[in-house]
Amino acid sequence: MKELATYAALVDSFRKLPGIGTRSAERMANSVLEMRKEDALEFAKAIENAKTRVHKCPICGLYTEEETCEVCKDSTRNHDICLVVVNPKDATSFEAVNNFKGVYHVLGGLLAPAKGIGPEALSIDALKTRVKDENIKEVIVATSPTLEGETTALFIAKILEPYDVKVSRLGYGLPAGSTLEYADPLTLSRALEGRKTL
Amino acid sequence: MKELATYAALVDSFRKLPGIGTRSAERMANSVLEMRKEDALEFAKAIENAKTRVHKCPICGLYTEEETCEVCKDSTRNHDICLVVVNPKDATSFEAVNNFKGVYHVLGGLLAPAKGIGPEALSIDALKTRVKDENIKEVIVATSPTLEGETTALFIAKILEPYDVKVSRLGYGLPAGSTLEYADPLTLSRALEGRKTL
Numbered sequence: 001m002k003e004l005a006t007y008a009a010l011v012d013s014f015r016k017l018p019g020i021g022t023r024s025a026e027r028m029a030n031s032v033l034e035m036r037k038e039d040a041l042e043f044a045k046a047i048e049n050a051k052t053r054v055h056k057c058p059i060c061g062l063y064t065e066e067e068t069c070e071v072c073k074d075s076t077r078n079h080d081i082c083l084v085v086v087n088p089k090d091a092t093s094f095e096a097v098n099n100f101k102g103v104y105h106v107l108g109g110l111l112a113p114a115k116g117i118g119p120e121a122l123s124i125d126a127l128k129t130r131v132k133d134e135n136i137k138e139v140i141v142a143t144s145p146t147l148e149g150e151t152t153a154l155f156i157a158k159i160l161e162p163y164d165v166k167v168s169r170l171g172y173g174l175p176a177g178s179t180l181e182y183a184d185p186l187t188l189s190r191a192l193e194g195r196k197t198l
Numbered sequence: 199m200k201e202l203a204t205y206a207a208l209v210d211s212f213r214k215l216p217g218i219g220t221r222s223a224e225r226m227a228n229s230v231l232e233m234r235k236e237d238a239l240e241f242a243k244a245i246e247n248a249k250t251r252v253h254k255c256p257i258c259g260l261y262t263e264e265e266t267c268e269v270c271k272d273s274t275r276n277h278d279i280c281l282v283v284v285n286p287k288d289a290t291s292f293e294a295v296n297n298f299k300g301v302y303h304v305l306g307g308l309l310a311p312a313k314g315i316g317p318e319a320l321s322i323d324a325l326k327t328r329v330k331d332e333n334i335k336e337v338i339v340a341t342s343p344t345l346e347g348e349t350t351a352l353f354i355a356k357i358l359e360p361y362d363v364k365v366s367r368l369g370y371g372l373p374a375g376s377t378l379e380y381a382d383p384l385t386l387s388r389a390l391e392g393r394k395t396l
Binding site for chain 2: 049
Protein backbone atom coordinates (compact mmCIF):
# COMPACT_ATOMS: atom_id res chain seq x y z
CA MET A 1 0.00 0.00 0.00
CA LYS A 2 1.66 3.20 -1.17
CA GLU A 3 1.03 6.45 0.69
CA LEU A 4 -1.42 8.74 -1.11
CA ALA A 5 0.37 11.67 -2.75
CA THR A 6 -2.12 14.30 -1.60
CA TYR A 7 -2.01 12.92 1.93
CA ALA A 8 1.81 12.95 1.95
CA ALA A 9 1.79 16.56 0.71
CA LEU A 10 -0.56 17.55 3.52
CA VAL A 11 1.60 15.84 6.15
CA ASP A 12 4.63 17.69 4.74
CA SER A 13 2.83 21.02 5.02
CA PHE A 14 1.89 20.40 8.65
CA ARG A 15 5.46 19.37 9.42
CA LYS A 16 6.65 22.85 8.46
CA LEU A 17 4.80 24.28 11.46
CA PRO A 18 6.86 24.95 14.60
CA GLY A 19 7.13 22.02 17.01
CA ILE A 20 5.24 19.59 14.77
CA GLY A 21 6.90 16.22 14.13
CA THR A 22 5.83 13.47 11.72
CA ARG A 23 3.43 11.81 14.16
CA SER A 24 1.57 15.02 15.01
CA ALA A 25 1.53 16.04 11.34
CA GLU A 26 -0.04 12.71 10.44
CA ARG A 27 -2.63 13.07 13.18
CA MET A 28 -3.51 16.55 11.90
CA ALA A 29 -3.69 15.37 8.28
CA ASN A 30 -6.00 12.54 9.35
CA SER A 31 -8.20 14.98 11.19
CA VAL A 32 -8.44 17.11 8.03
CA LEU A 33 -9.58 14.02 6.10
CA GLU A 34 -12.20 13.34 8.79
CA MET A 35 -13.43 16.96 8.88
CA ARG A 36 -16.59 18.07 7.15
CA LYS A 37 -15.68 19.29 3.67
CA GLU A 38 -16.78 22.86 4.35
CA ASP A 39 -14.60 23.04 7.49
CA ALA A 40 -11.55 21.84 5.56
CA LEU A 41 -12.13 24.31 2.73
CA GLU A 42 -12.65 27.07 5.29
CA PHE A 43 -9.32 26.08 6.87
CA ALA A 44 -7.57 26.28 3.49
CA LYS A 45 -9.22 29.63 2.82
CA ALA A 46 -8.19 30.93 6.28
CA ILE A 47 -4.53 30.24 5.48
CA GLU A 48 -4.81 31.85 2.07
CA ASN A 49 -6.66 34.91 3.43
CA ALA A 50 -4.27 35.44 6.32
CA LYS A 51 -1.28 35.22 4.03
CA THR A 52 -2.66 37.43 1.27
CA ARG A 53 -4.39 40.08 3.38
CA VAL A 54 -2.13 40.43 6.41
CA HIS A 55 1.21 42.20 5.99
CA LYS A 56 3.64 44.09 8.21
CA CYS A 57 3.04 47.74 9.05
CA PRO A 58 5.72 49.68 7.11
CA ILE A 59 6.30 51.94 10.14
CA CYS A 60 6.50 49.59 13.13
CA GLY A 61 6.37 46.03 11.75
CA LEU A 62 3.18 44.89 13.51
CA TYR A 63 0.74 42.83 11.46
CA THR A 64 -2.06 44.73 9.76
CA GLU A 65 -4.66 44.37 7.03
CA GLU A 66 -4.61 48.15 6.36
CA GLU A 67 -1.92 50.40 4.95
CA THR A 68 -0.47 51.13 8.39
CA CYS A 69 -1.38 49.41 11.64
CA GLU A 70 -4.01 50.43 14.14
CA VAL A 71 -1.44 51.52 16.72
CA CYS A 72 0.58 53.73 14.35
CA LYS A 73 -2.46 55.59 13.05
CA ASP A 74 -4.09 56.00 16.49
CA SER A 75 -3.63 59.65 17.44
CA THR A 76 -4.91 59.01 20.99
CA ARG A 77 -1.82 56.91 21.73
CA ASN A 78 1.41 58.44 22.95
CA HIS A 79 3.77 58.51 19.97
CA ASP A 80 6.61 59.79 22.20
CA ILE A 81 7.17 56.39 23.81
CA CYS A 82 8.20 53.44 21.68
CA LEU A 83 8.30 49.88 23.00
CA VAL A 84 10.81 47.77 21.07
CA VAL A 85 9.65 44.15 20.81
CA VAL A 86 11.21 41.13 19.13
CA ASN A 87 8.10 39.97 17.27
CA PRO A 88 4.47 41.03 16.78
CA LYS A 89 3.30 38.42 19.31
CA ASP A 90 5.18 40.20 22.12
CA ALA A 91 3.29 43.39 21.28
CA THR A 92 0.03 41.45 21.65
CA SER A 93 1.13 40.41 25.16
CA PHE A 94 1.72 44.04 26.14
CA GLU A 95 -1.60 45.08 24.61
CA ALA A 96 -3.31 42.45 26.77
CA VAL A 97 -1.86 44.16 29.88
CA ASN A 98 -3.63 47.27 28.70
CA ASN A 99 -1.50 49.87 30.47
CA PHE A 100 0.96 50.68 27.69
CA LYS A 101 -0.41 53.42 25.47
CA GLY A 102 2.68 54.23 23.40
CA VAL A 103 3.69 52.83 20.01
CA TYR A 104 5.71 49.76 19.04
CA HIS A 105 8.74 48.85 16.99
CA VAL A 106 9.25 45.22 15.93
CA LEU A 107 12.92 44.14 15.74
CA GLY A 108 12.29 40.87 13.94
CA GLY A 109 14.83 38.94 16.03
CA LEU A 110 17.77 39.24 18.39
CA LEU A 111 21.43 39.88 17.68
CA ALA A 112 23.28 36.56 17.57
CA PRO A 113 26.72 36.95 16.02
CA ALA A 114 27.38 33.21 16.46
CA LYS A 115 24.40 32.45 14.23
CA GLY A 116 25.35 35.20 11.79
CA ILE A 117 22.50 37.49 12.84
CA GLY A 118 23.93 40.99 12.84
CA PRO A 119 22.25 44.41 13.21
CA GLU A 120 21.50 44.58 9.46
CA ALA A 121 19.21 41.52 9.80
CA LEU A 122 17.07 43.38 12.33
CA SER A 123 15.11 46.61 11.92
CA ILE A 124 17.59 48.59 14.03
CA ASP A 125 18.34 51.16 11.31
CA ALA A 126 14.62 51.76 10.91
CA LEU A 127 14.39 52.36 14.67
CA LYS A 128 17.18 54.95 14.46
CA THR A 129 15.37 56.71 11.62
CA ARG A 130 12.13 56.71 13.60
CA VAL A 131 13.82 58.15 16.69
CA LYS A 132 15.29 60.93 14.52
CA ASP A 133 12.18 61.72 12.46
CA GLU A 134 9.29 61.02 14.79
CA ASN A 135 10.58 62.89 17.81
CA ILE A 136 10.44 59.79 20.05
CA LYS A 137 11.39 60.69 23.64
CA GLU A 138 11.71 57.27 25.21
CA VAL A 139 12.59 53.87 23.82
CA ILE A 140 11.81 50.88 26.08
CA VAL A 141 13.62 47.76 24.94
CA ALA A 142 11.45 44.74 25.80
CA THR A 143 13.83 41.87 25.05
CA SER A 144 14.01 38.78 27.27
CA PRO A 145 16.65 38.66 30.03
CA THR A 146 18.81 36.21 28.07
CA LEU A 147 22.32 36.69 26.72
CA GLU A 148 21.05 37.58 23.24
CA GLY A 149 18.26 39.73 24.63
CA GLU A 150 20.67 41.72 26.81
CA THR A 151 23.20 42.10 24.02
CA THR A 152 20.53 43.43 21.69
CA ALA A 153 19.24 45.88 24.32
CA LEU A 154 22.74 47.20 25.00
CA PHE A 155 23.44 47.51 21.27
CA ILE A 156 20.26 49.54 20.76
CA ALA A 157 21.15 51.81 23.68
CA LYS A 158 24.58 52.40 22.12
CA ILE A 159 23.20 53.08 18.64
CA LEU A 160 20.73 55.62 20.03
CA GLU A 161 23.31 57.40 22.21
CA PRO A 162 23.80 60.34 19.78
CA TYR A 163 20.11 61.19 19.91
CA ASP A 164 18.13 63.00 22.54
CA VAL A 165 16.18 59.92 23.65
CA LYS A 166 15.91 58.02 26.91
CA VAL A 167 16.54 54.30 26.42
CA SER A 168 15.29 51.91 29.12
CA ARG A 169 14.72 48.20 29.42
CA LEU A 170 12.10 46.16 31.28
CA GLY A 171 12.55 45.75 35.02
CA TYR A 172 13.95 42.42 36.20
CA GLY A 173 13.02 40.71 39.42
CA LEU A 174 10.70 38.17 40.91
CA PRO A 175 7.74 37.25 38.73
CA ALA A 176 4.36 38.05 40.26
CA GLY A 177 2.91 35.22 42.32
CA SER A 178 6.22 33.35 42.52
CA THR A 179 7.76 32.03 45.71
CA LEU A 180 11.27 32.95 46.86
CA GLU A 181 11.97 29.27 47.43
CA TYR A 182 12.06 28.51 43.73
CA ALA A 183 13.76 31.69 42.48
CA ASP A 184 17.16 31.09 40.85
CA PRO A 185 20.20 33.03 42.15
CA LEU A 186 20.41 35.36 39.10
CA THR A 187 16.77 36.37 39.47
CA LEU A 188 17.33 36.96 43.19
CA SER A 189 20.38 39.08 42.55
CA ARG A 190 18.44 41.13 39.99
CA ALA A 191 15.51 41.50 42.36
CA LEU A 192 17.97 42.88 44.94
CA GLU A 193 19.44 45.35 42.44
CA GLY A 194 15.96 46.40 41.38
CA ARG A 195 14.68 46.88 44.94
CA LYS A 196 12.14 49.64 45.52
CA THR A 197 11.73 51.91 48.53
CA LEU A 198 8.44 51.27 50.31
CA MET B 199 -5.35 47.03 19.34
CA LYS B 200 -8.05 44.70 18.03
CA GLU B 201 -7.16 41.23 16.80
CA LEU B 202 -7.09 40.98 13.00
CA ALA B 203 -10.15 39.11 11.69
CA THR B 204 -8.20 36.97 9.21
CA TYR B 205 -5.68 36.07 11.92
CA ALA B 206 -8.45 35.16 14.38
CA ALA B 207 -10.09 32.96 11.71
CA LEU B 208 -6.81 31.18 11.10
CA VAL B 209 -6.28 30.57 14.84
CA ASP B 210 -9.83 29.17 15.03
CA SER B 211 -9.12 26.77 12.17
CA PHE B 212 -5.95 25.46 13.82
CA ARG B 213 -7.81 25.02 17.11
CA LYS B 214 -10.11 22.52 15.43
CA LEU B 215 -7.17 20.12 15.02
CA PRO B 216 -6.81 17.37 17.65
CA GLY B 217 -4.75 18.31 20.70
CA ILE B 218 -4.27 21.94 19.64
CA GLY B 219 -5.09 24.61 22.24
CA THR B 220 -5.22 28.37 21.81
CA ARG B 221 -1.51 28.92 22.47
CA SER B 222 -0.37 26.32 19.93
CA ALA B 223 -2.93 27.54 17.41
CA GLU B 224 -1.58 31.08 17.78
CA ARG B 225 1.99 29.87 17.32
CA MET B 226 0.98 28.02 14.17
CA ALA B 227 -0.96 31.00 12.81
CA ASN B 228 2.08 33.21 13.44
CA SER B 229 4.30 30.76 11.64
CA VAL B 230 1.94 30.87 8.63
CA LEU B 231 2.26 34.67 8.60
CA GLU B 232 6.05 34.33 8.70
CA MET B 233 6.17 31.67 5.95
CA ARG B 234 7.06 32.48 2.38
CA LYS B 235 3.87 33.24 0.48
CA GLU B 236 4.27 30.25 -1.86
CA ASP B 237 4.67 27.88 1.10
CA ALA B 238 1.49 29.18 2.71
CA LEU B 239 -0.48 28.92 -0.51
CA GLU B 240 0.90 25.41 -1.03
CA PHE B 241 -0.27 24.55 2.49
CA ALA B 242 -3.78 25.85 1.74
CA LYS B 243 -3.79 23.94 -1.54
CA ALA B 244 -2.62 20.74 0.21
CA ILE B 245 -5.61 20.87 2.55
CA GLU B 246 -8.00 21.54 -0.32
CA ASN B 247 -6.49 18.78 -2.50
CA ALA B 248 -6.49 16.20 0.26
CA LYS B 249 -10.09 16.94 1.13
CA THR B 250 -11.37 17.02 -2.45
CA ARG B 251 -9.35 14.15 -3.93
CA VAL B 252 -9.13 11.68 -1.07
CA HIS B 253 -12.25 9.70 -0.13
CA LYS B 254 -13.02 6.40 1.56
CA CYS B 255 -12.89 3.16 -0.43
CA PRO B 256 -16.52 2.04 -0.81
CA ILE B 257 -15.51 -1.55 -0.10
CA CYS B 258 -13.20 -1.39 2.93
CA GLY B 259 -13.16 2.25 4.08
CA LEU B 260 -9.44 2.93 3.61
CA TYR B 261 -8.50 6.28 2.09
CA THR B 262 -8.02 6.37 -1.64
CA GLU B 263 -7.79 8.77 -4.56
CA GLU B 264 -9.13 6.12 -6.98
CA GLU B 265 -12.52 4.47 -7.25
CA THR B 266 -11.53 1.63 -4.92
CA CYS B 267 -8.37 1.42 -2.82
CA GLU B 268 -5.08 -0.16 -3.76
CA VAL B 269 -5.55 -3.05 -1.35
CA CYS B 270 -9.06 -3.99 -2.53
CA LYS B 271 -8.09 -4.02 -6.20
CA ASP B 272 -4.78 -5.86 -5.65
CA SER B 273 -5.36 -9.43 -6.89
CA THR B 274 -2.00 -10.59 -5.48
CA ARG B 275 -3.32 -10.06 -1.95
CA ASN B 276 -5.24 -12.71 -0.09
CA HIS B 277 -8.89 -11.67 -0.19
CA ASP B 278 -9.82 -14.59 2.10
CA ILE B 279 -8.41 -12.91 5.19
CA CYS B 280 -9.85 -9.61 6.39
CA LEU B 281 -8.24 -7.52 9.12
CA VAL B 282 -10.83 -5.35 10.88
CA VAL B 283 -9.31 -2.04 12.03
CA VAL B 284 -10.83 0.92 13.82
CA ASN B 285 -9.51 3.61 11.48
CA PRO B 286 -7.40 3.89 8.30
CA LYS B 287 -4.32 4.86 10.34
CA ASP B 288 -4.30 1.44 12.04
CA ALA B 289 -4.18 -0.21 8.61
CA THR B 290 -1.12 1.90 7.80
CA SER B 291 0.57 0.53 10.93
CA PHE B 292 -0.06 -3.05 9.80
CA GLU B 293 1.15 -2.24 6.29
CA ALA B 294 4.39 -0.95 7.79
CA VAL B 295 4.93 -4.37 9.41
CA ASN B 296 4.73 -5.80 5.93
CA ASN B 297 3.69 -9.36 6.80
CA PHE B 298 -0.05 -9.04 6.47
CA LYS B 299 -1.13 -9.66 2.88
CA GLY B 300 -4.90 -9.90 3.32
CA VAL B 301 -7.46 -7.13 2.96
CA TYR B 302 -8.88 -4.60 5.44
CA HIS B 303 -12.18 -3.44 6.81
CA VAL B 304 -12.41 -0.10 8.60
CA LEU B 305 -14.94 0.01 11.44
CA GLY B 306 -14.92 3.76 11.91
CA GLY B 307 -14.98 3.56 15.70
CA LEU B 308 -15.66 1.32 18.68
CA LEU B 309 -18.94 0.35 20.31
CA ALA B 310 -19.57 2.60 23.30
CA PRO B 311 -23.18 2.36 24.47
CA ALA B 312 -22.52 4.93 27.21
CA LYS B 313 -21.59 7.48 24.53
CA GLY B 314 -24.49 6.42 22.35
CA ILE B 315 -22.27 4.68 19.78
CA GLY B 316 -24.16 1.55 18.73
CA PRO B 317 -23.47 -0.99 15.95
CA GLU B 318 -25.36 1.15 13.41
CA ALA B 319 -22.78 3.94 13.80
CA LEU B 320 -20.00 1.54 12.72
CA SER B 321 -19.59 -0.35 9.45
CA ILE B 322 -20.50 -3.70 11.06
CA ASP B 323 -23.39 -4.41 8.68
CA ALA B 324 -21.08 -3.78 5.75
CA LEU B 325 -18.63 -6.29 7.26
CA LYS B 326 -21.39 -8.90 7.50
CA THR B 327 -22.30 -8.31 3.86
CA ARG B 328 -18.67 -8.64 2.82
CA VAL B 329 -18.26 -11.91 4.74
CA LYS B 330 -21.36 -13.26 2.99
CA ASP B 331 -20.60 -12.00 -0.52
CA GLU B 332 -16.82 -12.06 -0.76
CA ASN B 333 -16.25 -15.55 0.60
CA ILE B 334 -14.00 -14.30 3.41
CA LYS B 335 -12.59 -17.24 5.42
CA GLU B 336 -11.01 -15.45 8.38
CA VAL B 337 -11.77 -12.15 10.09
CA ILE B 338 -9.07 -10.85 12.45
CA VAL B 339 -10.40 -8.15 14.75
CA ALA B 340 -7.57 -5.70 15.49
CA THR B 341 -9.11 -3.55 18.20
CA SER B 342 -7.12 -2.35 21.22
CA PRO B 343 -7.25 -4.42 24.43
CA THR B 344 -9.50 -1.87 26.15
CA LEU B 345 -13.03 -2.35 27.43
CA GLU B 346 -14.55 -0.81 24.29
CA GLY B 347 -12.13 -2.66 22.02
CA GLU B 348 -12.95 -6.04 23.62
CA THR B 349 -16.68 -5.38 23.56
CA THR B 350 -16.53 -4.51 19.87
CA ALA B 351 -14.47 -7.62 19.07
CA LEU B 352 -16.90 -9.89 20.93
CA PHE B 353 -19.87 -8.23 19.26
CA ILE B 354 -18.35 -8.80 15.81
CA ALA B 355 -17.65 -12.46 16.65
CA LYS B 356 -21.29 -12.87 17.70
CA ILE B 357 -22.68 -11.14 14.61
CA LEU B 358 -20.56 -13.38 12.34
CA GLU B 359 -21.46 -16.62 14.15
CA PRO B 360 -24.07 -17.73 11.56
CA TYR B 361 -21.48 -17.59 8.78
CA ASP B 362 -18.76 -20.04 7.90
CA VAL B 363 -15.92 -17.77 8.91
CA LYS B 364 -13.18 -17.98 11.54
CA VAL B 365 -13.10 -14.89 13.75
CA SER B 366 -9.91 -14.18 15.73
CA ARG B 367 -8.45 -11.24 17.59
CA LEU B 368 -4.87 -10.02 18.00
CA GLY B 369 -2.71 -11.88 20.51
CA TYR B 370 -2.19 -10.20 23.86
CA GLY B 371 0.93 -10.40 25.94
CA LEU B 372 4.18 -8.66 26.66
CA PRO B 373 5.13 -6.01 24.12
CA ALA B 374 8.40 -6.70 22.30
CA GLY B 375 11.43 -5.23 24.02
CA SER B 376 9.61 -4.66 27.30
CA THR B 377 10.82 -5.78 30.72
CA LEU B 378 8.77 -7.98 33.05
CA GLU B 379 9.48 -5.55 35.86
CA TYR B 380 7.21 -2.89 34.38
CA ALA B 381 4.42 -5.09 33.04
CA ASP B 382 1.05 -4.54 34.70
CA PRO B 383 -0.81 -7.54 36.24
CA LEU B 384 -3.45 -7.74 33.49
CA THR B 385 -0.78 -7.88 30.78
CA LEU B 386 1.08 -10.56 32.75
CA SER B 387 -2.07 -12.62 33.19
CA ARG B 388 -2.76 -12.37 29.46
CA ALA B 389 0.82 -13.27 28.63
CA LEU B 390 0.37 -16.41 30.76
CA GLU B 391 -2.89 -17.33 29.02
CA GLY B 392 -1.27 -16.76 25.64
CA ARG B 393 1.85 -18.84 26.41
CA LYS B 394 3.42 -20.74 23.54
CA THR B 395 5.12 -24.14 23.59
CA LEU B 396 8.82 -23.82 22.80
